Amino acid sequence: MRKPIIAGNWKLHKTLAESRQLAATLAKELSSVDHCEIIIAPVYTALSGVAEEITDTPIQLAAQNCYPAETGAFTGEVSPLLLKDAGCRFIICGHSERRQLLSESNQFINHKVAASVNAGLGAILCIGETLQERETDQMLEVLTTQTREGLAGITTEQMASIVIAYEPVWAIGTGVTASDQQAQEAHAFIRGLLQGLYNQDVANTTRILYGGSVKPNNVDGLMAQSDIDGALVGGASLKAEDFIRIVRFE
Numbered sequence: 040m041r042k043p044i045i046a047g048n049w050k051l052h053k054t055l056a057e058s059r060q061l062a063a064t065l066a067k068e069l070s071s072v073d074h075c076e077i078i079i080a081p082v083y084t085a086l087s088g089v090a091e092e093i094t095d096t097p098i099q100l101a102a103q104n105c106y107p108a109e110t111g112a113f114t115g116e117v118s119p120l121l122l123k124d125a126g127c128r129f130i131i132c133g134h135s136e137r138r139q140l141l142s143e144s145n146q147f148i149n150h151k152v153a154a155s156v157n158a159g160l161g162a163i164l165c166i167g168e169t170l171q172e173r174e175t176d177q178m179l180e181v182l183t184t185q186t187r188e189g190l191a192g193i194t195t196e197q198m199a200s201i202v203i204a205y206e207p208v209w210a211i212g213t214g215v216t217a218s219d220q221q222a223q224e225a226h227a228f229i230r231g232l233l234q235g236l237y238n239q240d241v242a243n244t245t246r247i248l249y250g251g252s253v254k255p256n257n258v259d260g261l262m263a264q265s266d267i268d269g270a271l272v273g274g275a276s277l278k279a280e281d282f283i284r285i286v287r288f289e
């Protein structure tokens with residue numbers, strides 16, 4: 040019922056030439072994949088070059104961020120419309136690195152989600168607790184607030200364009216993955232939130248991805264969980280071989 044998504048977040052890695060090369064390898068190796076959607080998110084400067092490499096393949100392009108305005112005096116920012124123009128189908132909103140390093144608030148992230156959807160793009164809303172929040176029993180509260188505020192004003196119909204990524208901050212880039220059970224529990228909780236905020240149909244159809252040290256050796260166990268609908272992959276998405284194995288989860 041929910042087609043899985045495997046998404047690669049390349050973060051601040053790779054030149055244009057390196058990005059094109061990786062995209063070309065993925066395009067060749069993954070040309071016949073149909074069991075899941077594949078998304079890659081290079082840096083802004085590589086977007087249109089990568090778009091050329093993945094034309095007419097199952098691989099879709101995403102941006103790692105956007106600014107929630109169409110045009111205007113916003114020096115240094117890039118709008119969803121321009122990202123769409125560059126070939127993007129999705130925008131990652133509210134990644135924990137941006138929440139932490141750039142102090143992005145739930146409200147600002149919500150504006151990005153809305154701007155992405157209004158531009159006709161999908162939004163991948165990232166949520167997740169820090170280690171301290173988990174250890175002090177604030178995890179459910181944090182996930183609730185991030186979900187509710189991140190989706191404020193998003194209608195039931197617009198939820199078809201939303202993907203949630205649960206990324207426990209303590210598992211990102213650390214090599215520590217949430218256990219299958221920990222991830223499944225969080226995902227089931229988030230699905231329950233969607234039911235409360237919207238309805239059973241939205242809860243049943245919204246894809247919830249897990250992110251945080253997803254690797255070839257742990258993806259199968261995570262993907263076997265009933266509420267895990269895919270992965271948002273950082274480090275392991277930079278190596279063709281690893282990402283291809285993750286896309287071919289069993």
Ligand code: PGA
Nearest residue numbers: 211212251252272273274
């Ligand atoms: P990681 O990053 O796979 O390197 O932990 C995941 C992410 O930040 O999306």
